Amino acid sequence: MIAYFDCFSGISGDMTLGALIDLGVPADWLKKTLAEKLPLEGFDLSVESVDSCGIAARRVSVAATDSTERDFGAIHRLISESTLPPAVIETSLAMFDRLAEAEAKIHGCAKENVHFHEVGGVDAIVDMVGAALAVDYLGIKTVRASALPMGSGTVQCRHGTLPVPAPATVALLRGAPVYDAGIESELVTPTGAAIITTLAEGFDAMPDMIVEDAGYGAGQREFAGRPNVLRVITGRRRAENADSMMLVETCIDDMNPEIYGYLADQLFGDGARDVVMIPVYMKKGRPGTMLQVLCERARQTALTSRILTETSAIGVRYYPVQRQVLARETVFIDTPYGSVAAKRVYTPDGETRIAPEYESCRQIAESRNIPLRTVYQAAACAGDKNGHENP
DSSP states (O other): OEEEEEOTTOBOHHHHHHHHHHTTOOHHHHHHHHHHHSOOOSEEEEEEEEEETTEEEEEEEEEESOOOOOBHHHHHHHHHTSOSOHHHHHHHHHHHHHHHHHHHHHHTSOGGGOBOSGGGSHHHHHHHHHHHHHHHHHTOOEEEEOOEEEOOSEEEETTEEEESSOHHHHHHTTTSOEEEOOOSSOOBOHHHHHHHHHHOSEEOSOOSEEEEEEEEEEOSSOBTTBOOEEEEEEEEEOOTTSEEEEEEEEEESSSOTTHHHHHHHHHHHTTOSEEEEEEEEOGGGOEEEEEEEEEOGGGHHHHHHHHHHHSSOSOOEEEEEEEOOOOEEEEEEEETTEEEEEEEEEOTTSOEEEEEOHHHHHHHHHHHTOOHHHHHHHHHHHHHHHOEEOO
């Protein structure tokens, strides 16, 4: 299942829990599991249905009777020694690890020595571990998110009056897209930032999916004429033979050409589906190279960062493209030189064709010291006769 966090009014821990409960996570089960499997005492979790500018949403409140503030080590032990599912433990630890790194950078100390104040109490632990537990309960495997709105003003905390967004929030959002929402309030809390930057694979537009449900979690404040809710939309991927991709491109005319081969390897390692380099003429008649990278929406941010880091480009263009691919399966072809991996491709007219895999052919050619084309020809000739599925 895919979940898209539409953070048009920001995100906090309680808004996240509210949206996930609205999607079907039982509040009583969540409270009981946290109390028994974490284990965690000294808290109460309540849920109410509210109306926020015409949108029905769930507002979660965590009341803590235990005022203990924990450091990173204590929280790490609490979670790692719990009986929660392994995936929930891993995600929860990742959230607090990110938060500890951000606090360590702000206060200039080692991560292990970070002492959490507001986010070290029971309520913050319920928010973050509860979010990880709820995501696991719903079977969400992929999370994407919108760009995050930034508020303004100040917020009161243990250290005094701090600017909004809070320093910890800014540190957590490094690499994430943000914008000014024009609202004098804290829209993205440190807890919310830790949750979304840990869960989300990328921050961009709505993913290509078939929508199944949506949940709304309300914040504690109300804004005039604007719903203060987090919307989480869930769905499933569309069939692979018809999907939407992103094309990221830029033109380069001032880079050492030796870098292009290395760049292509890095882009494929970052998840690019295809990398194309096209000779072009640029302004003033200078010869250059147009770099085009085809990718899933979730990989756009990482690939754009790679291009702007590894090349001399000072900007990129990106836009959605539609892609249709043929159904295929991996088979192995018996040849006089050994078994060759290949793709069996099914065409719209019901025919099939065999496409030998380059790497498999190359390895055989090198190990037997024979021409690469000889292996290709042998695989092509034998393919229609004895291609069999990967066992």
